Amino acid sequence: MSRISSAIVLAMLVLTGAMGLKTVVTTHGGSSVLVANGTAPVPPTPWKNGTAPVPPTPWKNGTAPVPPTPWNGTAPVPPTPW
């Protein structure tokens, strides 16, 4: 049992280290994908240049009426105090 537990702990440690390293490496990153196998030319990432239509963002094109933001009443907005 202790052997399995130690294997689990080790696996978690390695996974944490790997994901930490990945986070460090991609700190400045955009959405580039690491490709490391083979010498073939690299195509664009699939979710940038696919053929499927991109769905609209849900908060822009819904059918329901947009509720007013709670801090906007009907009163005129005063100037900022500073």
Next chain:
Amino acid sequence: MPGPFEYTIWLVGALLEASVVVCSLLRGPFRRYFTLNLYMSTSVLVSAGRYLVFTRHGLASSEYTYFYYYSDAILTICLYFALMGLYAIVFEELGAAMRLRVFMMLLLIGTTLFSYAVVHQSESRMVTHYIVEISQNLYFVGLILTYVLWGALLKLRESRVRVIQIVLSLGVYFSINAANYALHNAYPSLRFVWAFLPPAAGMFLPIAWIYAFMKFDDEARLAPARLAAVPR
């Protein structure tokens, strides 16, 4: 579109990968290093498949794009198994095979679950996101595992030259690609650097493994350093 230089690199890379398997068969360690040969064989097949899809549909086609990224995930999983085989070779004398298998499989399952947790809120192309995420995460797990293996080699005072050569070359390969990825993210304008490094690393690995298989016997050991005679 790739030019003659890129085509040449692609062809030479595939030929070098095939040469690893041939050299391994000629020199005898094919079964012992089966997972390494499995990775190289799969890589040759994937290169051939990529070439077929590429010539039929082109670089920017969705067919080539999906084939490329899905096959890349398969290759990364094969590379993980290659690493698993190396661990088995290094730790074979310790009798820890069962624990090692449990550890590696737990790590693989943990990586797939973690990848799912990252992408499960993707609304579009979730499977593709998932496949690419697994490939990326498994790659970084492989990088860490290679350095852990190198530390174990030092700790165990491993002296088999072939094993050392293979593990070190794998470490260089992983490191070049990780550094290149960081460079790509930090300096996207340096395209001439980050577009050149992955093919260079892709050619380095089979060359290093061919060298390891052809130059060294399986029992070849590093000569211990000479003791210095200190006059009293």
